Amino acid sequence: xxxxxxHGQRAVFCxxxxxxxxxxxxxxxxxxxxxxxxxxHLIQSAAGVMIFxxxxxxxxxxxxxxxxxxxxxxxxxxRVVTRLIERRPDIKLLFLVGSCPSEVIKLxxxxxxxxxxxxxxxxxxxxxxxxxxxxxFTQGEDACLAxxxxxLPRSSSEAEPSLLIVGALADVVEDQFVRMFSAMGxxxxxxxxxxxxxxxPAVGRNTRYLLAQPFLADTARALDERGAHRLAAPFPLGAxxxxxxxxxxxEAFGVTDESFAAATAAGRARAQTALAxxxxxxxxxxxxxxxxxxxxxxxxxxLARELGAELVEVGTPYLHRAHLAAEIEMLPxxxxxxxxxxxxxxxxxxxxxxxxxTVCGLGLANPxxxxxxxxxxxxxxxxxxxxxxxxxGDLAELFARPLRRRALxxx
Amino acid sequence: MQxxxxxxxxxxxxxxxxxxxxxxxLHYVLHAPQGxxxxxLLFTMIERxxxxxxxxxxxxxxxxxxxxxxxxxxxxxxxxxxxxxxxAMIVGASCTAELIQDDPGGLAKxxxxxxxxxxxxxxxxxxxxxxxxxETFYRLVRALAGAPGPRPAREPGRHPxxxxxxxxxxGFRHRDDLIEIRRLLDTLGVDVNVVAPLGASPADxxxxxxxxxxxxxxxxxxxxxxxxxxxxxxxxxTREVPLGVGATRRFVAEIAGLAGLDPAPLLExxxxxxxxxxxSxxxxxxxxxxxxxxxxxxHAIGIARMAARELGFTVVGLxxxxxxxxxxxxAEAAEHGIEALITDDYLDVEAAIRAAAPELVLGTQxxxxxxxxxxxxxAVISAPIHVQDFPARYAPQMGFEGxxxxxxxxxxxxxxxxxxxxxxxxxxDPEFHDGVGPSHLGGNALAVSAPQESExxxxxxxxxxxxxxxxxxxxxxxxxxxxxxxxxxxIPFFVRGKARSNTEKFARxxxxxxxxxxxLYDAKAHYGR
Numbered sequence: 034x035x036x037x038x039x040h041g042q043r044a045v046f047c048x049x050x051x052x053x054x055x056x057x058x059x060x061x062x063x064x065x066x067x068x069x070x071x072x073x074h075l076i077q078s079a080a081g082v083m084i085f086x087x088x089x090x091x092x093x094x095x096x097x098x099x100x101x102x103x104x105x106x107x108x109x110x111x112r113v114v115t116r117l118i119e120r121r122p123d124i125k126l127l128f129l130v131g132s133c134p135s136e137v138i139k140l141x142x143x144x145x146x147x148x149x150x151x152x153x154x155x156x157x158x159x160x161x162x163x164x165x166x167x168x169x170f171t172q173g174e175d176a177c178l179a180x181x182x183x184x185l186p187r188s189s190s191e192a193e194p195s196l197l198i199v200g201a202l203a204d205v206v207e208d209q210f211v212r213m214f215s216a217m218g219x220x221x222x223x224x225x226x227x228x229x230x231x232x233x234p235a236v237g238r239n240t241r242y243l244l245a246q247p248f249l250a251d252t253a254r255a256l257d258e259r260g261a262h263r264l265a266a267p268f269p270l271g272a273x274x275x276x277x278x279x280x281x282x283x284e285a286f287g288v289t290d291e292s293f294a295a296a297t298a299a300g301r302a303r304a305q306t307a308l309a310x311x312x313x314x315x316x317x318x319x320x321x322x323x324x325x326x327x328x329x330x331x332x333x334x335x336l337a338r339e340l341g342a343e344l345v346e347v348g349t350p351y352l353h354r355a356h357l358a359a360e361i362e363m364l365p366x367x368x369x370x371x372x373x374x375x376x377x378x379x380x381x382x383x384x385x386x387x388x389x390x391t392v393c394g395l396g397l398a399n400p401x402x403x404x405x406x407x408x409x410x411x412x413x414x415x416x417x418x419x420x421x422x423x424x425x426g427d428l429a430e431l432f433a434r435p436l437r438r439r440a441l442x443x444x
Numbered sequence: 445m446q447x448x449x450x451x452x453x454x455x456x457x458x459x460x461x462x463x464x465x466x467x468x469x470l471h472y473v474l475h476a477p478q479g480x481x482x483x484x485l486l487f488t489m490i491e492r493x494x495x496x497x498x499x500x501x502x503x504x505x506x507x508x509x510x511x512x513x514x515x516x517x518x519x520x521x522x523x524x525x526x527x528x529x530x531x532a533m534i535v536g537a538s539c540t541a542e543l544i545q546d547d548p549g550g551l552a553k554x555x556x557x558x559x560x561x562x563x564x565x566x567x568x569x570x571x572x573x574x575x576x577x578x579e580t581f582y583r584l585v586r587a588l589a590g591a592p593g594p595r596p597a598r599e600p601g602r603h604p605x606x607x608x609x610x611x612x613x614x615g616f617r618h619r620d621d622l623i624e625i626r627r628l629l630d631t632l633g634v635d636v637n638v639v640a641p642l643g644a645s646p647a648d649x650x651x652x653x654x655x656x657x658x659x660x661x662x663x664x665x666x667x668x669x670x671x672x673x674x675x676x677x678x679x680x681x682t683r684e685v686p687l688g689v690g691a692t693r694r695f696v697a698e699i700a701g702l703a704g705l706d707p708a709p710l711l712e713x714x715x716x717x718x719x720x721x722x723x724s725x726x727x728x729x730x731x732x733x734x735x736x737x738x739x740x741x742x743h744a745i746g747i748a749r750m751a752a753r754e755l756g757f758t759v760v761g762l763x764x765x766x767x768x769x770x771x772x773x774x775a776e777a778a779e780h781g782i783e784a785l786i787t788d789d790y791l792d793v794e795a796a797i798r799a800a801a802p803e804l805v806l807g808t809q810x811x812x813x814x815x816x817x818x819x820x821x822x823a824v825i826s827a828p829i830h831v832q833d834f835p836a837r838y839a840p841q842m843g844f845e846g847x848x849x850x851x852x853x854x855x856x857x858x859x860x861x862x863x864x865x866x867x868x869x870x871x872x873d874p875e876f877h878d879g880v881g882p883s884h885l886g887g888n889a890l891a892v893s894a895p896q897e898s899e900x901x902x903x904x905x906x907x908x909x910x911x912x913x914x915x916x917x918x919x920x921x922x923x924x925x926x927x928x929x930x931x932x933x934x935i936p937f938f939v940r941g942k943a944r945s946n947t948e949k950f951a952r953x954x955x956x957x958x959x960x961x962x963x964l965y966d967a968k969a970h971y972g973r
Contacts, residue, residue: 042503042520043481043503044481044503045478047478047480048479050482069569070451070453070455071455071457071540073448073449073451074454074455075480092447093446094445094446094447095569096445096570097567097570100569110445112445134539136506137540165503166504166506394485395484395488396484396485396488397484399489399494400493400494400496402494
């Protein structure tokens with residue numbers, strides 16, 4: 034790996050964006066951003082039409098009067114939250130989500146959360162920061178899950194080892210993994226976050242955890258502090274990543290090679306079949322990643338090794354060397370990885386190398402398309418089920434589709 | 445603090461971005477934290493622009509706060525100037541940078557760049573997007589239009605010359621309105637000097653003063669600048685906004701007056717198809733259709749007026765989220781005999797729509813979703829809007845072609861007259877029973893009957909959308925006798941909600957213990973239609 038670090042203008046989402054998928058995952062949680070009109074506008078823009086479906090997120094917009102005195106802001110927050118909980122009695126878990134404005138005026142949301150937890154029991158109130166000054170895009174999920182960890186029940190230290198999967202996954206993907214682990218004989222499998230606030234997994238010295246996502250640095254640290262052990266693994270993207278990820282659990286739980294092979298054989302075979310269809314369009318294609326989600330390194334590994342793509346540059350907002358050790362190991366030798374961003378310089382490099390496919394955010398995609406570059410907008414990789422064997426083909430399809438479309442269009 | 449889910453307007457710096465993105469040769473350096481770049485995608489995705497907005501963000505992070513964010517700002521301005529070589533720059537702070545109190549104007553000035561650098565003060569905790577756009581345009585015009593003074597007299601034989609003010613990036617149908625208005629002016633024999641901000645450069649703003657008068661298309665963005673130009677250069681500006689046939693005719697007459705031309709060729713020309721379409725017998729069923737209008741002030745006022753006078757609808761609700769234009773909207777509402785709704789809280793709008801029980805809602809993207817939930821036909825007439833309201837086809841709102849577009853837009857969501865007739869005649873028929881709704885609304889058919897049929901009994905909407913419901917709307921009423929309830933169901937669903945609430949109000953006012961068949965018809969006779 035040829036690592037570069039870059040500083041300058043960054044075109045990335047802030048951590049508030051994580052609310053868009055987290056609120057779908059934890060079905061009785063509400064996310065209340067304490068911020069400005071900009072924060073509300075951001076979530077509205079990012080959530081698109083989802084905002085009308087079943088809103089379990091909102092913004093308490095700080096106004097001038099709140100800025101005049103912090104004590105007043107606390108009273109205001111209590112008023113807003115109390116009213117919200119009255120209107121939504123189905124809510125069991127409320128996250129107060131910090132933003133840039135609330136961090137800069139040092140509004141103490143952790144004290145507010147404690148205070149409100151007492152007032153609103155049995156509703157639990159937690160807080161984390163999704164501010165842009167502290168978090169980039171998916172780090173919002175990390176901050177949210179890390180806030181949950183101290184709240185998790187303690188599991189008995191004598192209990193049999195249990196497996197914890199960390200990172201929000203689509204329900205369908207969770208269910209597939211449960212079946213696969215079960216076939217190997219690993220039956221006690223839990224997920225963080227759970228689908229409901231009251232069903233969050235217990236954690237303790239018997240907990241072995243697998244990260245399902247590469248952006249969970251703080252959550253992992255919090256789990257380690259509770260005595261849990263991380264199983265080092267690549268991330269379950271593509272057939273190879275999924276196998277490596279499952280293998281890490283299998284080894285930790287003493288699953289025999291035969292049993293592992295039997296449990297995974299069908300999935301591996303299906304993934305290979307599905308991937309073969311896309312290899313034709315992606316082999317030899319030069320791919321450029323702009324930084325976005327920290328998924329870039331595992332995705333680049335998948336594209337290079339399983340689909341034969343060439344990597345021009347792999348940008349990532351942050352590179353966690355330990356969690357990505359297995360991924361870095363598998364990257365083609367000499368792959369240029371850029372941590373951080375200087376947007377205009379990176380766009381210059383992208384234009385100069387004219388990649389076949391550029392993976393980037395929605396603010397850049399159309400401008401680059403208009404310059405004749407094919408793009409894959411990156412947010413979809415967060416909203417679409419892409420992990421595991423059954424989704425390997427879908428994941429490849431996400432990258433193949435823009436190329437196929439470009440070839441199709443005659444005008 | 446205000447609990448907000450949906451916002452009609454973004455923060456004021458988004459307004460400034462709409463001006464910067466509309467123009468050429470201008471660059472905006474925005475002191476803002478990492479993450480605020482999300483705003484780019486409004487322009488690249490919703491409006492499908494093919495280039496990044498001309499905005500450089502400082503994207504400071506927590507570690508920068510300990511150091512010198514002011515230095516970061518200066519570096520960003522210098523780098524943006526070096527890279528983009530703009531004719532002028534605007535600089536300002538987003539909401540977070542406003543709190544850290546670096547002074548963008550002072551810092552940029554210290555760089556001594558060889559171009560005008562215009563500082564923007566956009567109070568993010570008081571003001572919103574449209575105000576930000578208006579203020580930015582005003583500041584640009586003030587800074588770049590040149591020293592105030594009298595205009596030289598028009599040379600004999602020269603065509604009258606006007607500026608068109610107001611179109612921006614991310615404006616609802618601004619692209620096509622502009623084409624339509626240019627066509628009108630061309631037919632009248634008025635030349636266009638500068639269109640701004642859309643497509644104008646800073647140098648073009650220096651030529652604004654050459655025009656004889658200004659055409660203000662969108663007062664929300666351009667009225668402050670027009671007032672300034674009037675004061676500084678004596679340029680009068682238009683007050684009429686050409687939404688609908690009548691307003692377009694008045695607009696043409698106003699311009700002809702300002703230009704000293706004869707409006708007759710245009711007013712006696714083919715004009716719009718709307719008047720004939722609206723007079724054709726097929727449109728008779730539109731008479732008195734109850735319509736609720738909400739949007740920015742300009743569109744709400746203009747479209748309420750045309751809905752009432754040109755389509756024969758009854759305006760039962762009129763409101764805006766543009767507080768800056770509340771007075772004008774109140775005056776228009778009074779013309780319709782109703783009270784205006786001035787709010788930026790969509791829960792209030794939803795409650796007002798429920799209470800007014802309209803047959804058609806004309807509003808923004810948000811009203812579209814509210815109407816969908818209530819099973820009421822709806823058309824979008826104002827920002828904020830999604831990507832589908834930046835259409836590929838020609839779709840102005842203004843002028844004669846705009847009136848044609850509006851006729852189609854306002855009528856299409858309604859059931860066709862014949863379809864409505866069939867529903868009345870064959871109410872018990874399995875194919876035309878009143879639960880089916882307009883055939884073209886397809887899958888929405890079930891939603892049409894659900895809210896009105898069993899509002900109280902059906903727990904599903906309350907559980908899933910409790911935050912959206914306003915308890916004040918739920919009223920306790922006398923119980924309905926079974927035969928009255930049954931009779932109520934025979935009333936077409938699109939007026940049933942109104943019939944129910946009128947009857948209940950009638951019963952409540954008379955303290956009737958039970959709503960009987962007689963109560964239903966007494967109330968019908970009392971309220972009439």
